Amino acid sequence: MKKQLFYNGTILTMEEEGRQVEAVYVEDGKIKEVGSFDKLKEFEKEKDVQRIDLHGYTMLPAFIDSHSHIVELAAILRFGQLNMAMNFQEIVKIMKEKKEQVLLEQEQKNKEGRKEREEGQAKVPWIIGFGYDHNLLKEGRHPDKFVLDEIAKDVPILIIHASGHMGVLNSKGLALAGITKETKDPIGGKIGRVSGGSEPNGYLEESAFMKVASHMEEEGGDIVSFFQKAQNIYFQYGITTAQDGLTKEGGLKLLKQLNENDILKIDVVSYIDIKDSSHLIKENEEYEKRYKKHLKIGGYKLFLDGSPQGRTAWLSKPYVKQEGQDSDYCGYPIYTKEQVEEFVRKAKEEELQLLTHCNGDRAIDQLLEAQKEPSTMRNVIIHAQTMRLDQLEKVKYDKMIPSYFVAHVYYWGDTHIKNLGMERANKISPAGSTEKKDIIFTFHQDTPVILPNMLETIWCAVNRKTRDGVLLDQEECLSVYDALKAVTINGAYQYFEEEEKGTISIGKRADFVILSDNPLDIEKESIKD
Ligand SMILES: [Zn+2]
Ligand SMILES: [Zn+2]
Known part of the structure; x- marks a missing residue:
């Protein structure tokens, strides 16, 4: 059994405002006792208690994330990171590098799976970027397919907005997604058009975007x-x-x-x-x-x-x-x-x-x-x-x-x-x-x-x-x-876990x-x- 005594720091229990304790004694990942250091030192009479000196630092209950998408974070770590891009040219540059990397990896895979490729099964990899924000771009608008076509016209490209609710395809991407000037806006979504016409400009919003994005789970290795x-x-x-x-x-x-x-x-x-x-x-x-x-x-x-x-x-x-x-x-x-x-x-x-x-x-x-x-x-x-x-x-x-x-x-x-x-x-x-x-x-x-x-x-x-x-x-x-x-x-309350987590209290x-x-x-x- 692992036994630990935390001491010599500021310990905020978060049970009520102003409540601090000197020490916390832990057995096997559960809080056994909280209180003064002198009192909790008694536990050291038992064998193998490890002292953990906080060196004056502050200890709190661990933080609880009440809404995020951990799998999506893993997924986007595979993509070109566009959250620092400040203009279209920076997006193009980051995505060009991403393209080189993806194509190199694909070549490697194709060598290993030559047979599949000969049978015409080899997949076309998408080049994906995540996290651009048109509000922060110098141009003050979303890029369009003409911008993304500068990266490549022969491989599909998708860049995803920081909100995760919209994105932009290049011409090849639009073709693979089957979006043409005949395609109507889906309910609860929008397909961007080249101004004054019905030709899609690459921009997709809400349900129109989600439909394309939901096929991207397998991409990126x-x-x-x-x-x-x-x-x-x-x-x-x-x-x-x-x-x-x-x-x-x-x-x-x-x-x-x-x-x-x-x-x-x-x-x-x-x-x-x-x-x-x-x-x-x-x-x-x-x-x-x-x-x-x-x-x-x-x-x-x-x-x-x-x-x-x-x-x-x-x-x-x-x-x-x-x-x-x-x-x-x-x-x-x-x-x-x-x-x-x-x-x-x-x-x-x-x-x-x-x-x-x-x-x-x-x-x-x-x-x-x-x-x-x-x-x-x-x-x-x-x-x-x-x-x-x-x-x-x-x-x-x-x-x-x-x-x-x-x-x-x-x-x-x-x-x-x-x-x-x-x-x-x-x-x-x-x-x-x-x-x-x-x-x-x-x-x-x-x-x-x-x-x-x-x-x-x-x-x-x-x-x-x-x-x-x-x-x-x-x-x-x-x-x-x-x-x-x-x-x-x-x-912790939001997750019905307030008996287990959220404060530094006995039993948690x-x-x-x-x-x-x-x-x-x-x-x-x-x-x-
Ligand atoms: Zn969310
Ligand atoms: Zn949301």
Whole structure:
């Protein structure tokens, strides 16, 4: 049995504000006792107790990720990384390098599988990039097929927007996806057109994009080693419970395989895509609402709209007018009222938790209208970026949990001011009002949209400062302690794991994060450092 005594640091238990202890005694990964060092030293009478000197550092319960996509992070680590690209030329350059690398690997594979190739079976590899953001590009718009054709015309290329809700194909990619000027926009999506005509320009939005992207799971090579990299990224940020927030057949198969082979070290809670993968729940009962090793199926995931920075979040009042868009443009829903009601009813009937992506306030209305009665399943509103204060009343009554993507304030706050106007941008992710109403809420980073950097998220919630240095509504700022709660005990509550995780208390799991400084004591400006 492994026995450890943690001491000589600041230990914040997160049980209540101001509570600190001197020492924690752990047996076999469980917290056996907390209290004064003198008292806990008594345990050293037992054999083989390992002392762990914290050297004055601060120890907290491990962070809990309340919404992200760990399998998708593994997948995109295989792709060209476009999140730092500042203009079209940089995208072209990064993607050219990626193309060389992919083609070289493919050549290698073809040599090994010469026979297949001779039979004409060899696959055409896609060249994929992830993470560009048109808001940050000098050109101020999405690239199109003409830009991507500069990289190559003879191999298919796809670049994916940072939101994961839209992307761009080159001409070859459009041809392979079968998108022509005759192809109509699918319901809940858009195909970009060359101006003044119906010829597709390569840009795909929402359902039009998802249809193409869902075929990319097999691209990019050995996913297992990339999954290990992804898992380590979460660990580096102090997270020991991660989410797979829209699991389909392939993703679940991979997670189960990693779990069976003991590659999965982090707890992963999977939410099954309710739209077309709900059969996976019945087929995997041993994972339903309980862990088998490190994997559990928490319930269903649904999404109702797009994103405010992509101007696809469904709002109750129009966006600030932009060239080429009607002045009454409010974004759009993905489903009808009846469809949403049916999804909510299905989850309730099966006693499964439902996580629903809603960015626009109209989408939140649609969900709240479908909810009908208080949720016993701790249903979660994911992102909830433009939550109105009047909606919080119903959220509280319905016992729903808003999970805010509060780092949006920093990353896209300036874009929100442009798209939504100051009044609405000011209130993005209204965590302060939510706290004042005594509603339990959590924070997430929607990784791979951004890295799962919890301290940066806390910094955002406490300071509400945009990239350009604009301070958004300071009424919505949180205290550091309340922000920490959102990523520890509240996260545990969201997963029905508050008896096991989220505070440093007797009987709970000994998963800790150790920081060089006490975030409650330092300047609130420097938390993220
Ligand atoms: Zn989402
Ligand atoms: Zn997400």
